[in-house]
Amino acid sequence: MISPVRLALLGCGTVGSEVVRLLHEQSADLAARIGAPLEIAGIAVRRLGRDRGDLPVDEALFTTDALGLVKRDDVDVVVEVVGGIEPARGWLVEALRAGKSVVTANKALLAEDGAALHAAAAEGGADLYYEASVAGAIPLLRPLRDSLHGDRVNRVTGIVNGTTNFILSAMDATGAGFAEALEEATALGYAEADPTADVEGFDAAAKAAILASLAFHTRVTAADVHREGITEVTAADVASARAMGCTIKLLCIAARVPDAAGKETVNVRVHPAMIPRTHPLASVGDAFNAVFVEAEAAGQLMFYGRGAGGAPTASAVLGDVVAVARNRLAGVRAPSESAYADLPVRPMGEALTRYHVSLDVADRPGVLAAVAGVFARHGVSIATVRQGSAGASGAGAGSGEDAELVIVTHTAPDAALAATVGELRGLDIVRSVPSVLRVEGGA
Amino acid sequence: MISPVRLALLGCGTVGSEVVRLLHEQSADLAARIGAPLEIAGIAVRRLGRDRGDLPVDEALFTTDALGLVKRDDVDVVVEVVGGIEPARGWLVEALRAGKSVVTANKALLAEDGAALHAAAAEGGADLYYEASVAGAIPLLRPLRDSLHGDRVNRVTGIVNGTTNFILSAMDATGAGFAEALEEATALGYAEADPTADVEGFDAAAKAAILASLAFHTRVTAADVHREGITEVTAADVASARAMGCTIKLLCIAARVPDAAGKETVNVRVHPAMIPRTHPLASVGDAFNAVFVEAEAAGQLMFYGRGAGGAPTASAVLGDVVAVARNRLAGVRAPSESAYADLPVRPMGEALTRYHVSLDVADRPGVLAAVAGVFARHGVSIATVRQGSAGASGAGAGSGEDAELVIVTHTAPDAALAATVGELRGLDIVRSVPSVLRVEGGA
Numbered sequence: 001m002i003s004p005v006r007l008a009l010l011g012c013g014t015v016g017s018e019v020v021r022l023l024h025e026q027s028a029d030l031a032a033r034i035g036a037p038l039e040i041a042g043i044a045v046r047r048l049g050r051d052r053g054d055l056p057v058d059e060a061l062f063t064t065d066a067l068g069l070v071k072r073d074d075v076d077v078v079v080e081v082v083g084g085i086e087p088a089r090g091w092l093v094e095a096l097r098a099g100k101s102v103v104t105a106n107k108a109l110l111a112e113d114g115a116a117l118h119a120a121a122a123e124g125g126a127d128l129y130y131e132a133s134v135a136g137a138i139p140l141l142r143p144l145r146d147s148l149h150g151d152r153v154n155r156v157t158g159i160v161n162g163t164t165n166f167i168l169s170a171m172d173a174t175g176a177g178f179a180e181a182l183e184e185a186t187a188l189g190y191a192e193a194d195p196t197a198d199v200e201g202f203d204a205a206a207k208a209a210i211l212a213s214l215a216f217h218t219r220v221t222a223a224d225v226h227r228e229g230i231t232e233v234t235a236a237d238v239a240s241a242r243a244m245g246c247t248i249k250l251l252c253i254a255a256r257v258p259d260a261a262g263k264e265t266v267n268v269r270v271h272p273a274m275i276p277r278t279h280p281l282a283s284v285g286d287a288f289n290a291v292f293v294e295a296e297a298a299g300q301l302m303f304y305g306r307g308a309g310g311a312p313t314a315s316a317v318l319g320d321v322v323a324v325a326r327n328r329l330a331g332v333r334a335p336s337e338s339a340y341a342d343l344p345v346r347p348m349g350e351a352l353t354r355y356h357v358s359l360d361v362a363d364r365p366g367v368l369a370a371v372a373g374v375f376a377r378h379g380v381s382i383a384t385v386r387q388g389s390a391g392a393s394g395a396g397a398g399s400g401e402d403a404e405l406v407i408v409t410h411t412a413p414d415a416a417l418a419a420t421v422g423e424l425r426g427l428d429i430v431r432s433v434p435s436v437l438r439v440e441g442g443a
Numbered sequence: 444m445i446s447p448v449r450l451a452l453l454g455c456g457t458v459g460s461e462v463v464r465l466l467h468e469q470s471a472d473l474a475a476r477i478g479a480p481l482e483i484a485g486i487a488v489r490r491l492g493r494d495r496g497d498l499p500v501d502e503a504l505f506t507t508d509a510l511g512l513v514k515r516d517d518v519d520v521v522v523e524v525v526g527g528i529e530p531a532r533g534w535l536v537e538a539l540r541a542g543k544s545v546v547t548a549n550k551a552l553l554a555e556d557g558a559a560l561h562a563a564a565a566e567g568g569a570d571l572y573y574e575a576s577v578a579g580a581i582p583l584l585r586p587l588r589d590s591l592h593g594d595r596v597n598r599v600t601g602i603v604n605g606t607t608n609f610i611l612s613a614m615d616a617t618g619a620g621f622a623e624a625l626e627e628a629t630a631l632g633y634a635e636a637d638p639t640a641d642v643e644g645f646d647a648a649a650k651a652a653i654l655a656s657l658a659f660h661t662r663v664t665a666a667d668v669h670r671e672g673i674t675e676v677t678a679a680d681v682a683s684a685r686a687m688g689c690t691i692k693l694l695c696i697a698a699r700v701p702d703a704a705g706k707e708t709v710n711v712r713v714h715p716a717m718i719p720r721t722h723p724l725a726s727v728g729d730a731f732n733a734v735f736v737e738a739e740a741a742g743q744l745m746f747y748g749r750g751a752g753g754a755p756t757a758s759a760v761l762g763d764v765v766a767v768a769r770n771r772l773a774g775v776r777a778p779s780e781s782a783y784a785d786l787p788v789r790p791m792g793e794a795l796t797r798y799h800v801s802l803d804v805a806d807r808p809g810v811l812a813a814v815a816g817v818f819a820r821h822g823v824s825i826a827t828v829r830q831g832s833a834g835a836s837g838a839g840a841g842s843g844e845d846a847e848l849v850i851v852t853h854t855a856p857d858a859a860l861a862a863t864v865g866e867l868r869g870l871d872i873v874r875s876v877p878s879v880l881r882v883e884g885g886a
Contacts, residue, residue, distance in 0.1 A: 022740055026595060032783040033592050033660070131590060137741035139582075139590030147574060147582030149476050150761020152469060217476070280747065283726065297465055297758035298580035298748065304723065305744035315740035318593020332775040340475040 137312030162287030349415030580755030792858030
C-alpha cells in the first residue's frame with residue numbers, strides 16, 4: 001500500500017470547495033495518474049461552523065489556524081486559494097522553505113512578490129506551481145514555461161479578465177455605456193460588489209506580470225506594468241471602433257521592444273485598445289479569456305477558455321496538484337524560476353503603439369494642415385485621416401461650423417503620441433477630443 | 444564547465460534543417476534555459492553531399508548510418524524527424540532501450556505502434572516526448588498530458604490537418620469543387636504531390652489516435668480510428684452547409700460514449716462534418732490547426748496555431764529537447780505513458796452522431812410521410828425538415844415533379860443513421876441523395 005500524498009487546503013470558497021469536490025469525485029482517477037492516493041490533511045478557513053452545503057469532507061478537517069496546518073509534518077502539498085498578499089505570503093514561504101510543494105492561484109502575490117516565493121522554493125528544494133493564477137482553466141503557464149522553451153516569444157497579447165471582457169462585449173453588442181454594462185455584469189454575477197480590481201485593470205496587470213516573466217525569462221512585477229482600466233471607455237469609443245471595423249478589448253500586452261540603442265527590452269501594459277474584428281481575439285466574447293502568443297518559430301498561437309469560476313480554476317489547481325504529487329513520489333523537482341535573461345523593463349512612453357484619435361474641429365480651411373503639423377512636430381506619422389460626421393454639435397460634415405476628423409497613426413513611441421494628443425487639445429481649432437484609443441493587432 | 448547535452452538528429456529535411464538553424468541561432472538562450480549547452484553529435488541523412496544551402500553546421504557531422512549514430516556513446520538525446528514506421532521504429536527502440544531520451548515528430552509510428560516505443564522507454568528508463576507529432580507548434584500534448592490531469596476530458600474535437608483545412612476553406616470561400624481546390628492547394632505547396640495521406644484522412648487519424656490516448660488514458664491506435672477523407676465532399680455539400688449556417692471541416696473527434704449497458708467506452712473518428720459558423724472551430728481558416736477540448740471542470744478550451752511547416756514543427760521539437768535535456772541534467776524522467784483507464788474502443792456504428800441528409804424526391808403527397816417512416820423504423824428522431832428548391836432537375840420546389848427535402852436528425856447511433864440513409868436510397872420516391880454529412884458542434 002503506497003502512502004497517500006497529503007494536502008493542506010488554504011481557503012474553501014468558490015474555488016476551494018470545487019477542489020474538495022473534484023478530489024472526492026475523481027479520487028480513483030487521480031490516484032491512478034499519480035501512483036498514490038491524495039488525501040486532505042486539513043482545510044484552513046476564516047470561520048468554522050459555516051454551512052458548506054453538501055461538501056464531501058469530514059467537518060473535523062476544518063481549522064482556522066492556517067499557519068499551524070502548513071507546519072504540520074504530515075502535510076506534503078499546500079494548496080492556496082485564499083488570495084491577497086498577507087497572510088498568504090507568510091504561509092507559502094513557510095511551506096516552501098520546509099520543502100513542501102505549493103500550488104497557488106494567487107496572482108496578486110505572484111505579481112507583487114513572486115521573487116520571495118521563488119527564493120523560498122529554491123531554499124527548500126520545493127515545487128511552486130501556479131497555473132490557476134492566470135486565465136483560470138486555460139493551460140497557459142505550462143505551455144509558456146515548457147513547450148515554448150525551445151522558441152523565442154516576441155509578444156503576448158491577452159484578454160485575461162472576464163469581468164471587463166463581459167462589460168466591453170455588452171457595450172459592443174448593445175451600444176450601452178460603461179455604467180450600464182457594469183450594472184448588468186454585477187446583476188449577473190460577473191462583477192463583484194467592488195469591481196475596482198477588475199475594471200481598473202489591477203487583476204489584468206497582475207496576470208500580465210506573470211505572463212511576461214515566463215515569456216521573457218525576466219522578473220516582471222505588477223509595479224512594472226503600465227495600467228489603464230476601462231472606466232473611461234465610452235459608448236462613443238465603441239461606436240468609433242465599430243466604424244473602423246474594430247472592437248474594444250482590455251488587453252494585456254507583453255512585448256519585446258528595442259530601446260533607442262537597439263538593445264532588447266521588455267514593455268508590459270494593460271489598457272483598452274481597438275482590435276480589428278478579424279483578429280482571433282476579437283471574437284472572444286462574454287467572460288471568456290484568450291491569450292495570443294507570437295513566437296519566432298512557432299508563429300501565432302492562441303489559447304482560449306474560461307478564465308474564472310470555481311470549477312475551471314479548480315481544474316487548473318488539480319492539474320498542478322497531480323504534477324507536484326508525482327514529482328514528490330519520484331523524488332524530483334520541476335525546473336525552478338527562469339529569469340536568466342533579465343531584460344530591462346521599459347516605461348510605457350517607450351512602448352511602440354498606434355493611436356486612433358477623433359477630433360471635433362472647426363470646419364474651415366487650414367484645419368487639417370494645422371492638425372497634421374502637430375503630428376509631424378512630434379515625429380508621428382499619420383496612417384489614415386477620415387473626415388466624418390460632426391461630433392458633439394450634431395451638424396453634418398462640412399455643413400456647419402464643426403467637423404470631425406478621425407486619425408489613425410502609424411506606430412510611434414507612446415510618449416510622442418500622448419504629447420501629440422496633449423498639444424491637439426490645446427489648439428483653439430480643436431473643439432474637443434471625443435475619443436483617444438490605442439490600436440492593436442495590426443489593424 | 445558543464446558538459447554539453449549531445450543530440451543525434453535523424454533527418455534533415457524541412458523540419459530537421461529548421462531544428463539545426465534554431466539550435467544555432469538560439470544556442471545561448473537554450474543553454475541558459477537548460478543549464479548546459481546543446482551540441483549536435485551527428486545528423487543522419489539518406490544521402491551525403493547534398494546541397495543544404497547555408498545550414499550552419501559542420502559537413503563532417505552528416506552520416507548515412509542512422510543506427511550507428513543512435514548507438515554512439517556520446518549521444519544523449521535522439522531527435523527523429525524522418526517519419527514512417529521503419530526504419531524509424533528500430534532506431535528509436537534502440538535509443539530508448541539504451542536510456543537515451545527521444546524526441547520525435549513521427550505521428551504515424553506513434554499511432555501504429557506507440558506501445559513499442561513506450562515499452563522501450565520504460566525498459567531503458569528514458570524520456571519519450573512527441574509534442575510535434577500533433578498540430579505542429581501548438582502546445583497540445585503537454586496540456587493534455589499534464590495540465591488537464593486533474594480533470595476529466597470528455598471530448599476532443601480537432602482540425603489537425605492543414606492541407607484538408609486549406610482545401611475545405613477554399614471550397615467554402617469560392618464554391619469550388621474538391622478537385623479544383625486540391626489543385627490550388629498543390630500549386631501553393633499546401634498539398635503534396637501524392638495527397639493521399641492528407642485528403643483520405645490518414646494523417647488526421649494518426650493524430651486522433653495520439654490525442655485520444657492522452658485524453659482518455661487508454662491506448663488507441665490508428666487501426667481503432669474510423670476514417671473518412673474529404674474526396675467525396677462536393678460543392679453541393681458546401682452549399683448545403685452554408686444554407687444551414689454551417690461550414691464543412693475535416694474533424695478528428697475522440698469522445699467518451701456509454702455503451703448499451705451504460706459502461707464507459709471511447710470512440711475515435713475522422714470524417715468531414717458540418718459545424719455551425721458560430722463554433723470556434725468554424726473560423727479556423729487556411730492551413731491553421733485548432734483543437735477544442737471539453738473537460739468536466741475546465742469546460743471548453745481551444746488551442747490554435749500552425750499545424751505544420753518547418754519552423755513551427757521545429758519549435759515543438761526544440762521545446763521537447765529543452766525538457767528532456769533538463770531532465771537528463773536533473774537525473775529524472777518524465778511520467779511514463781498513462782494508460783491505466785484502458786477503456787474499450789467502440790466501433791463507429793456505436794458512436795452517437797447527427798446527420799444532415801438532402802434528398803431529391805418525387806413531389807407528391809405522402810412522400811414526407813414515407814421518408815419520415817424510414818427514419819422512425821430505425822429509431823432515428825428528426826430534428827428539422829426543410830423543403831428546399833429542387834435538386835438535380837433544377838425545377839423550383841413544388842413546381843415540377845421533383846422536390847428537395849433537407850433533413851437534420853437528432854443524435855443517434857451512427858449505424859442506425861447509416862442504415863436509414865441506405866434504406867432511403869432504395870425508395871423509388873427518392874430520386875437521389877445528393878448530400879449526406881454528419882453534423883457536429885451542437886448546431
